[in-house]
Amino acid sequence: MLVVEYQNNDVVAYPSGEPVIFSPVPSAVTIGSFDGVHRGHRSIIARMNAIARSRQLRSVVVTFEPHPRRVLSASASPSPLVLSTLDEKVALLTSLDVDLLFVIRFTDAFAARSSEDFIVGVLVKLLCAKSIIVGYDHGFGRNRTGSSETLLHLGKEFGFDVEAITEVKIGNEHFSSTRIRKLLESGNLSDANQFLGYSYIVSGTVVGGDQRGRTIGFPTVNIKPSDPQKLLPHSGVYLAMIELDGISYKAMMNIGVRPTVSQGNEKTVEAHIPGFSGELYGAFLSFRLLVYIREEKKFATIDELKEQLEKDKKTVELYNE
Structure with missing residues (x-):
């Protein structure tokens, strides 16, 4: 094209x-x-x-x-x-x-x-x-x-x-971009994807982070969307797919303010890609959001966060598209 x-x-x-x-x-x-x-x-x-x-x-x-x-x-x-x-x-x-x-x-x-x-x-x-x-x-x-x-x-x-x-x-549902925005903002990814006809895309450039994920065994890529007006869906943990070097990987993506490790209010995007090891800084990545796993929450300790991340990872690994 x-x-x-x-x-x-x-x-x-x-x-x-x-x-x-x-x-x-x-x-x-x-x-x-x-x-x-x-x-x-x-x-x-x-x-x-x-x-x-x-x-x-x-x-x-x-x-x-x-x-x-x-x-x-x-x-x-x-x-x-x-x-x-x-x-x-x-x-x-x-x-x-x-x-x-x-x-x-x-x-x-x-x-x-x-x-x-x-x-x-x-x-x-x-x-x-x-x-x-x-x-x-x-x-x-x-x-x-x-x-x-x-x-x-x-x-x-x-x-x-x-x-x-x-x-x-x-059915009796009208198609509109406005309707899809509301579904995504409310966390109804399943219906949003049905209206879209594909899995919602979140893409952007990999930027540097605080590397806190590496210290607890969950290294992440931090994504900066190319357009600041891009709609980021309801805060929470998502199961996503990404293709790297021709290979498809499942990923666990967090969209939100990371309340356990951050005091800020800015919504961020980060993803852990099990099974992938390599340098991605500066790369432009495109993720497809398949499933909304859970709400974002603040944990009392880092150990509690790590325990939940292990559960999220298992959910991702067991998923069959």
Whole structure:
């Protein structure tokens, strides 16, 4: 999958920022934030890919970075934490056989563009859209005034067709990134993963820690997420999976404030990877969260903590995915 960024009317390569030669190619296009790339998003992308294949078009996902709400609500209510960083979104979309990911750097200036200006200037002239596929409730352009009706009207003038995908549900449950955020924040990882269609991802760079885990036989890697707005789920201990050098390892991950050994309030991420020995400082790691094991708690002594960690490790070792 080719990934490019659209910045100040220029198209550059991601992540290098180098200029690229970008020519219009007849395309099937879908547009959205796609935060989490959940099962609702995947149904839209699958339909776009099917149309692209049947008509020999390039398949294109147009998305925004940062999440538009982080720009539009910057001076109002706090913006939502994101389910997927841009790197995670790239990896998730790569697995869906998309030809091109077109990342628009979302700014106040871009937000001020009218829906018609966006459709004609970007989707038609730059991407050569011949088919545009959107969700049932899609809105875009200044104040989200653009809709599927706007697209249908302009499609007749500029030669593209439009398809709005009906809502996808699990039972009577609505799909939304907001719903998934609430599930993760409450510790309901199982339902969150069902809505996502995959195990929630926590990724970032390995940074130095206090190495306290080594002294009690549980060395950990400390993870700094690449985006400070990445949603870290409910504090506790998780069973996770990670691939290192082509080998899959189970891991026990702690997300929280480590109350037994720390007085701070900052939420941290650390993982113990049984069976792996090697240097990981500076590496970018991606963990999949499979099971929520237990709440984080403060133990009276380090020995009590170590005893519980042994139980957590056994839970991890006995798990079969």
